[in-house]
Each structure stands twice: as structure tokens, then as C-alpha cells.
Amino acid sequence: MKTNIYFDNAATTPVRKEVYDEILPYFMQYYGNASSIYTIARESKKALEKAREQVAKALNANIDEIYFTAGGSESDNFALKGIAEAMGKKGKHIITTQIEHHAILHTCEYLQQRGFEITYLPVDEYGKISLEELKNAIRKDTILISVMFANNEIGTIQPIKEIGAIAKEKGVYFHTDAVQAVGHVKIDVKEMNIDLLSLSGHKICAPKGIGAIYIKKGVAINPLIHGGAQEKRRRAGTENIADIVGLGKAIELANEEIEQNVTKVSALRDKLINGILEKIPYSKLNGHPTDRLPGNCNISFEFIEGESMLLLLDSKGIAASSGSACTSGSLDPSHVLLAIGLPHEKAHGSLRMTLEHYNTEKEVDIVLEELPAIVSKLRDMSPLYETFLKQQK
Ligand SMILES: *Cc1c(COP(=O)(O)O)cnc(C)c1O
Numbered sequence: 330m331k332t333n334i335y336f337d338n339a340a341t342t343p344v345r346k347e348v349y350d351e352i353l354p355y356f357m358q359y360y361g362n363a364s365s366i367y368t369i370a371r372e373s374k375k376a377l378e379k380a381r382e383q384v385a386k387a388l389n390a391n392i393d394e395i396y397f398t399a400g401g402s403e404s405d406n407f408a409l410k411g412i413a414e415a416m417g418k419k420g421k422h423i424i425t426t427q428i429e430h431h432a433i434l435h436t437c438e439y440l441q442q443r444g445f446e447i448t449y450l451p452v453d454e455y456g457k458i459s460l461e462e463l464k465n466a467i468r469k470d471t472i473l474i475s476v477m478f479a480n481n482e483i484g485t486i487q488p489i490k491e492i493g494a495i496a497k498e499k500g501v502y503f504h505t506d507a508v509q510a511v512g513h514v515k516i517d518v519k520e521m522n523i524d525l526l527s528l529s530g531h532k533i534c535a536p537k538g539i540g541a542i543y544i545k546k547g548v549a550i551n552p553l554i555h556g557g558a559q560e561k562r563r564r565a566g567t568e569n570i571a572d573i574v575g576l577g578k579a580i581e582l583a584n585e586e587i588e589q590n591v592t593k594v595s596a597l598r599d600k601l602i603n604g605i606l607e608k609i610p611y612s613k614l615n616g617h618p619t620d621r622l623p624g625n626c627n628i629s630f631e632f633i634e635g636e637s638m639l640l641l642l643d644s645k646g647i648a649a650s651s652g653s654a655c656t657s658g659s660l661d662p663s664h665v666l667l668a669i670g671l672p673h674e675k676a677h678g679s680l681r682m683t684l685e686h687y688n689t690e691k692e693v694d695i696v697l698e699e700l701p702a703i704v705s706k707l708r709d710m711s712p713l714y715e716t717f718l719k720q721q722k
Pocket of ligand 1: 405
């Protein structure tokens with residue numbers, strides 16, 4: 330029997346059945362424009378505001394602090410460019426980290442070309458920033474700190490509450506890209522002193538192309554998309570009601586189930602990690618041993634290429650991801666793995682498997698069965714491994 334195991338949930342997730350069912354009526358039945366006044370449009374408006382409430386509740390935000398966007402990338406762009414424009418007169422310095430998603434890093438590069446100065450905080454071997462270094466980086470002209478909640482590659486969770494406290498004390502806005510954390514880590518924007526937070530639907534079993542941003546009341550920010558008066562004039566465009574409904578439902582479910590899912594998924598993750606480290610020599614866990622996303626397993630295997638591992642796993646019906654970016658046409662290994670200090674060759678030989686609540690122990694067992702043989706096979710073909718073995722003698 331051909332297996333079909335999806336262990337790449339940090340890349341995207343399938344839409345949940347409950348979410349799919351909730352969305353369907355908004356295509357053909359309730360298709361009204363939420364800005365119109367007749368009955369059918371009021372259904373759309375009602376659905377829009379219900380979803381806003383669901384998102385707000387999951388973050389402990391106020392309902393009027395949630396704005397819908399077309400995904401995590403847009404929310405990140407909105408936060409950075411919007412704050413930069415609104416606050417550019419006060420200062421032009423932004424602090425972020427070396428391990429952010431490209432939606433943050435490439436936006437920072439764009440702002441750099443437009444006269445902003447960016448400090449990229451380094452991380453330790455586990456992928457954590459230093460609070461001391463953050464404090465020291467803050468200047469009179471610092472307008473924004475943007476630190477991701479949890480990393481998409483190695484799963485490391487940052488000390489968000491402590492960062493929020495520092496930002497508050499210094500009077501600097503704090504944005505966090507929480508795309509990977511939402512639904513997997515408890516978030517309370519009030520307790521954590523978060524001013525802006527990005528999230529995305531397709532990482533929590535809602536559709537792709539829908540996301541949201543939390544903007545604390547009173548934060549000065551310019552819109553990214555100009556046009557109609559939707560989203561309190563902060564994000565123009567006729568609302569994508571169907572997907573917004575899906576996002577609302579998905580975040581509500583994820584939050585209701587968070588405790589049981591964290592327990593279940595972390596147990597699967599630990600079984601996978603420990604099994605691999607036990608069965609496969611010259612393998613090493615990347616990321617933090619405990620402060621990591623419940624579903625994240627990222628391991629480097631010496632002497633082999635991540636890409637070839639992915640192909641052999643795929644031939645067994647297993648979908649995973651690697652830390653090398655050859656598929657995207659670049660020979661550079663992941664900037665995150667380099668930032669935690671991995672040399673190029675180890676970064677290239679890394680494998681990321683990310684689990685969700687619907688994954689099973691049986692699937693973990695199958696991967697633990699297949700992976701050692703795949704690694705052995707590739708090492709047998711590896712000149713690096715041959716040299717290493719010769720040196721051992
Ligand atoms: C996936 C992801 C994004 C981008 O979200 P999209 O909805 O795909 O645009 C941003 N940041 C992180 C950490 C992500 O994992």
C-alpha cells in the first residue's frame with residue numbers, strides 16, 4: 330500500500346472539514362457585498378463581524394483591533410511599511426532578527442533602500458534572541474521591534490512577553506509575526522504587550538490567501554492597500570467573506586482544542602525526534618529542546634543532502650521539507666540554520682517535519698521505519714561519508 334503522510338504542516342495545512350462546511354454557503358448563497366444594505370448583504374456583514382470576534386477572542390484582543398488581510402505576508406508588509414510610514418518622522422530605526430520569515434526580511438530590505446536603518450539581532454545556537462542585546466539595540470530613533478513568535482523552520486519560541494515588556498518600557502511599538510504560533514501556543518496580546526500581530530489562515534487549517542493583523546488601539550499606522558472604506562479605512566477591498574468565515578472558524582477550533590492538541594502533537598514530535606536521534610548516527614536536533622512548537626522536528630544529518638532525502642521520502646509517500654533551498658533555485662542553505670551556527674554542509678543536510686493534530690502515531694512509526702534506510706542509502710553514495718569513514722580507521 331502506498332502511504333500518504335503529510336509532515337509539512339509548517340508550509341501549509343489542509344482545510345479542516347468543519348471549516349470547509351462553514352465556508353460553502355458564502356459562495357453561492359450568501360454572496361452579498363458586506364458594504365451594501367439589503368438582506369443578503371447583511372448576512373455577509375454578520376459573518377464578517379462574527380469572524381472578527383472569533384479572531385479577537387483567540388488573541389484576547391478587542392474586536393475593533395482585528396483587520397483581515399490576504400495572508401501572513403500582507404500582514405507583515407502592512408505592519409512594517411505602515412509603521413515606517415506613519416512613524417518615519419519620529420525615527421528611522423527598526424529592530425528585527427536574523428531568523429525572520431522572508432515576508433519580514435525582504436520588507437526590511439525594501440525599507441533599508443528607502444532610508445530606514447535595520448538592526449538584525451543574532452540568535453544563539455537554539456535560535457533565541459538575547460533580551461540584553463535587544464535592550465542595547467534600542468535607540469532614541471527606534472520606532473519598531475519586530476520579532477517572530479515562533480520560527481517556521483526550527484520551531485523555536487521567543488520570550489515574547491519579556492520582549493513586549495521591554496518595548497513597552499522604552500515606548501517602542503512591538504510587532505510579532507505569529508503565523509506559526511497561532512493555534513499552537515497560547516497568545517494573549519494584552520498580557521504580552523503586543524502592539525501588532527500577524528497571522529495566516531492556511532497554517533491553521535483555513536484556506537490560503539486569507540490572514541489578519543491585530544493592531545492595538547491607538548497605534549499609528551498607514552494603510553498598505555488604498556481604496557474603499559473597508560476595515561475602518563485601513564485595508565481597502567471588498568472583503569473575502571468565505572475565507573474570512575473559514576479563518577474565524579479555524580482559529581476558534583484551534584483555540585478550543587489547543588491544550589489537547591499541544592499534548593498530543595508534542596508527544597508525537599518527541600517520539601519522532603527521539604526515534605530519529607536513536608536510530609540514525611551523526612544526526613542532531615536543530616532548535617530549542619523545550620521552547621519549540623509542538624509539531625516541529627528539524628534534524629541535521631551529516632554527509633547527505635536534504636533534497637535527496639526529500640525525493641526518497643516522497644517516493645515512499647512522505648511529504649517533508651529541507652533546510653536547503655535548491656528547489657527554489659538558490660544554492661544558499663537556510664538563513665535560519667546559518668544563524669544558529671550550522672556550517673553550510675550541515676545546513677544542507679537538514680530535514681524539517683512538521684506535524685498537526687490530525688497526524689497519527691502510526692504515521693510517525695512509518696517514518697521511523699523508512700527514514701534510517703533512506704539516510705543509509707544516501708550515505709553509502711556519499712563521497713563525504715566515504716572520506717569520513719576512511720579517516721576513522
Ligand atoms: C507562512 C508564513 C508567512 C507567510 O504567510 P502567507 O499567508 O503564506 O503569506 C509569514 N511568516 C511565517 C513565520 C510563516 O510561516
